[in-house]
Amino acid sequence: MFFYHDGVNVSSRLSVPPQDERHIQKNWTALAKEYDIDLVVCIAAAQRRGLLDENEAKRQGKDASNIAEGFRISGLGQLIEMGIQTDRLVTFGD
Amino acid sequence: MSETKKFLYVNRKAPYGTIYALESLEVVLIGAAFEQDVSLAFLDDGVFQLTKDQKTDAIGVKNFSPTFRALGDFEVTKLYVEQESLDERGLTQSDLQEITYEDEDDDWAEKPSIHIVSRSQMAGIMADQDVVLSF
Numbered sequence: 659m660f661f662y663h664d665g666v667n668v669s670s671r672l673s674v675p676p677q678d679e680r681h682i683q684k685n686w687t688a689l690a691k692e693y694d695i696d697l698v699v700c701i702a703a704a705q706r707r708g709l710l711d712e713n714e715a716k717r718q719g720k721d722a723s724n725i726a727e728g729f730r731i732s733g734l735g736q737l738i739e740m741g742i743q744t745d746r747l748v749t750f751g752d
Numbered sequence: 753m754s755e756t757k758k759f760l761y762v763n764r765k766a767p768y769g770t771i772y773a774l775e776s777l778e779v780v781l782i783g784a785a786f787e788q789d790v791s792l793a794f795l796d797d798g799v800f801q802l803t804k805d806q807k808t809d810a811i812g813v814k815n816f817s818p819t820f821r822a823l824g825d826f827e828v829t830k831l832y833v834e835q836e837s838l839d840e841r842g843l844t845q846s847d848l849q850e851i852t853y854e855d856e857d858d859d860w861a862e863k864p865s866i867h868i869v870s871r872s873q874m875a876g877i878m879a880d881q882d883v884v885l886s887f
Contacts, residue, residue: 663775663887702778706771734782741883742757742786749886 659690659697660737661729665751666704669697671726687728697729698736757882758789763798765887767817768808773801774816776887781819784826791881792823793874795834798887799841802833802866804849817849824853829865836871 661668668682675681690697699709704725705718711731715723725731741747761780765772783790794802801817808815823829831851838844845868854860869877878884 662779663772703775734779735785737779737885738759738783738786738788741759741885742755742788747883747885749884 659686659695660740661697661699662703662734662737663751664707666699666707666709669699669704669726669729670709670724672724683726687726690728698732699725699729700734700737701731702734704731756787756789758791758880759783760791760793760878760881760884762793762795762878762884762886763801764796766797767801767806768811768813772887773798776885777816777819779885779887780823780828781826784823784828787827790828791830791832791877792828793832793834793877795837795874797837797841799833799837799843799848802831802848802851803843804847820849821851823851824865827853829853829855829863831866832869832874832877833866834871834874835868838868 667673668686671683673681673683686697689695701714704710705714709725710718710720710723711725712723714731715721761776763773763776767773780790780792802820803817806815806817820831823831833845833848838847845866848866851865852862853865855863
């Protein structure tokens with residue numbers, strides 16, 4: 659699973675939706691744990707939107723990180739690699 | 753990685769106002785390193801991405817349109833632009849940048865990268881791909 663564009667916002671552990679709404683980040687984290695899914699977040703898109711893991715936060719001199727459990731940051735090459743290796747690549751969103 | 757697949761990047765949004773166009777180009781440039789068969793499609797407001805003489809100083813963002821002219825160096829040489837999308841926006845090919853590449857199989861002859869195609873031809877191009885990424 660690759661998160662790109664505004665999709666990277668899903669990976670923030672600081673989202674606080676109202677209680678009667680779905681919590682997409684929590685749902686993904688749970689799904690990834692249950693089925694051992696690799697949740698990859700595009701580093702360029704993430705940094706542009708203020709989403710950092712601990713390593714990146716340190717490297718960029720920021721005082722906090724916000725990537726949720728189960729997500730990991732990697733490069734766009736992963737998306738291309740997935741396109742090459744998989745039988746079918748399905749895109750959600752616009 | 754022996755297999756070569758046909759990748760099509762579909763660009764449907766205006767170059768500025770949202771980040772889609774720039775982030776699409778970032779994928780194209782990274783993907784070029786993987787030596788796949790790459791094509792780009794421009795339709796709807798995406799055709800504005802290729803217009804010439806873009807000036808972005810007043811909106812405080814980088815004008816990335818010159819990068820399209822460098823795509824040939826990355827062996828990205830097929831840019832399909834939908835005729836109907838141009839027509840609907842009062843544009844013609846003369847409003848677009850001239851983008852060329854040097855064909856290594858033809859004594860490095862300079863050839864145009866932009867191909868204006870009809871909507872139905874575009875459908876055929878899309879149907880012919882292994883991977884379609886839409887932006």
